[in-house]
Amino acid sequence: MAEIVRVSKKSIKKAASIIREGGLVAFPTETVYGLGANAFNPVAVAKIFEVKRRPYFDPIIVHIADPGEIGRLCLEVNNRAKILIERFWPGPLTLVLPKSDVVPDIVTAGLETVAMRMPSHITALELIREANVPIAAPSANLFGYLSPTTAEHVAEQIGKEIDLILDGGKTLVGVESTVLDLSGEPTILRPGGLPIEDIEKVIGKVEVCVISQKPRSPGQLRRHYSPRTPLKILKDKKFDILEGVKAGFLSFTPIKNKSPFKKIEVLSASGNLQEAAANLFSCLHNLDKGGLDIIYVEPVPEIGLGKAIMDRLRKAEGIKNPGANSSELDNNCVLGVKS
Ligand code: AMP
Ligand code: MG
Numbered sequence: 001m002a003e004i005v006r007v008s009k010k011s012i013k014k015a016a017s018i019i020r021e022g023g024l025v026a027f028p029t030e031t032v033y034g035l036g037a038n039a040f041n042p043v044a045v046a047k048i049f050e051v052k053r054r055p056y057f058d059p060i061i062v063h064i065a066d067p068g069e070i071g072r073l074c075l076e077v078n079n080r081a082k083i084l085i086e087r088f089w090p091g092p093l094t095l096v097l098p099k100s101d102v103v104p105d106i107v108t109a110g111l112e113t114v115a116m117r118m119p120s121h122i123t124a125l126e127l128i129r130e131a132n133v134p135i136a137a138p139s140a141n142l143f144g145y146l147s148p149t150t151a152e153h154v155a156e157q158i159g160k161e162i163d164l165i166l167d168g169g170k171t172l173v174g175v176e177s178t179v180l181d182l183s184g185e186p187t188i189l190r191p192g193g194l195p196i197e198d199i200e201k202v203i204g205k206v207e208v209c210v211i212s213q214k215p216r217s218p219g220q221l222r223r224h225y226s227p228r229t230p231l232k233i234l235k236d237k238k239f240d241i242l243e244g245v246k247a248g249f250l251s252f253t254p255i256k257n258k259s260p261f262k263k264i265e266v267l268s269a270s271g272n273l274q275e276a277a278a279n280l281f282s283c284l285h286n287l288d289k290g291g292l293d294i295i296y297v298e299p300v301p302e303i304g305l306g307k308a309i310m311d312r313l314r315k316a317e318g319i320k321n322p323g324a325n326s327s328e329l330d331n332n333c334v335l336g337v338k339s
Contacts, residue, residue: 001155001159002026002161003164003165012127012130013130015131016127016130019133022043024036025163026148026165027168028151028169029124031174031177032139032175033139033151035048035138035140036063037135038134039063039103039133039134040104042107045107051158051161051162052143054138054143056106057109058138059107060107060108060138061094061115061117061177061179062107063118064117064118064134065129067085070085072102073114073116073134074098074099075099084182084199084203088194088199090119091193093194093199095117099111113181113183140157142157144224146227146288147175149281150171151169153281153282153285170282171278173277174277174278175192175280175305176190177190178199180206187209193305195305197303210311225312225315226316227288229288229290229294230294230295231294231297232294232295245294246294248261248264249261249265249298250283250284250287251264253268253269253271265283266283273303273305274305276300276305299313
């Protein structure tokens with residue numbers, strides 16, 4: 001079992017030396033916990049795929065501690081990228097740009113593009129600086145399962161197969177970064193911790209392509225971020241619970257009638273979407289451990305972070321967005337919601 005150590009100068013130094021030597025370290029970021037390896041070491045990056053049981057077609061985000069680093073990782077930093085970096089880095093925004101030769105193919109799954117992010121979490125930044133290499137890091141969970149927002153979530157899923165877990169407490173944002181492809185027309189590949197509206201205020205309308213037959217992002221797979229228990233998003237307040245079925249409920253705000261449910265988790269006491277995003281994966285982890293037959297979910301308003309929350313919930317349910325209009329789709333997108 002990997003050692004779980006509280007964040008300190010000493011533990012960060014130890015984690016950095018593990019990364020430099022080709023090992024794997026789970027570490028907190030402001031979004032979710034990442035599973036990090038030296039991005040320039042293809043063998044170390046291969047271990048990430050093994051531990052996560054992640055298919056090799058899924059590229060990994062490279063984490064940096066200085067915006068200037070991206071000049072080395074990609075061929076050209078276009079104007080939109082410069083403006084967005086100035087405005088939103090460090091933070092939960094991942095940018096995809098044409099890659100340079102220094103980035104190993106295994107990191108980008110053979111794609112000509114590389115995804116990069118500068119996290120704002122102080123521990124993540126110190127770890128990258130101390131390791132003195134960019135850190136390739138997907139979320140520190142088994143592929144397709146719920147993302148980890150605490151060190152315990154990491155330990156439960158992959159603790160036996162990695163070298164160290166840096167415990168920095170619960171993550172603040174709670175959903176993964178927003179992934180924006182800037183290698184062509186700006187396209188959101190995954191809604192996330194930075195609201196799409198905030199990006200559009202700076203660079204104008206962007207296309208949104210969240211489910212693809214040929215995913216550029218694993219978050220685009222139709223089923224992802226899933227608990228093991230079946231999950232159903234409610235369309236209205238009506239539902240029938242059959243005799244003997246153990247049902248759980250994921251509610252946006254506190255509910256009065258608790259009786260039909262064996263277990264209830266509330267995303268936010270005050271109906272705050274930021275709080276709801278921060279609690280989302282923890283609540284789902286708790287429900288998944290509750291011995292339930294089904295988890296019913298109350299939808300949240302689809303504005304700001306609500307888009308990222310509903311994206312994760314639909315992927316957890318494993319069906320496509322019923323609101324999508326097929327005439328709006330481009331060649332690659334099964335669900336392409338043009339906003
Ligand atoms: P995760 O594995 O949960 O951290 O997610 C990382 C996200 O970044 C995934 O959705 C990746 O597919 C996406 N990503 C990483 N590299 C690329 C790339 N070169 N092009 C497009 N998306 C990428
Ligand atoms: Mg992930």
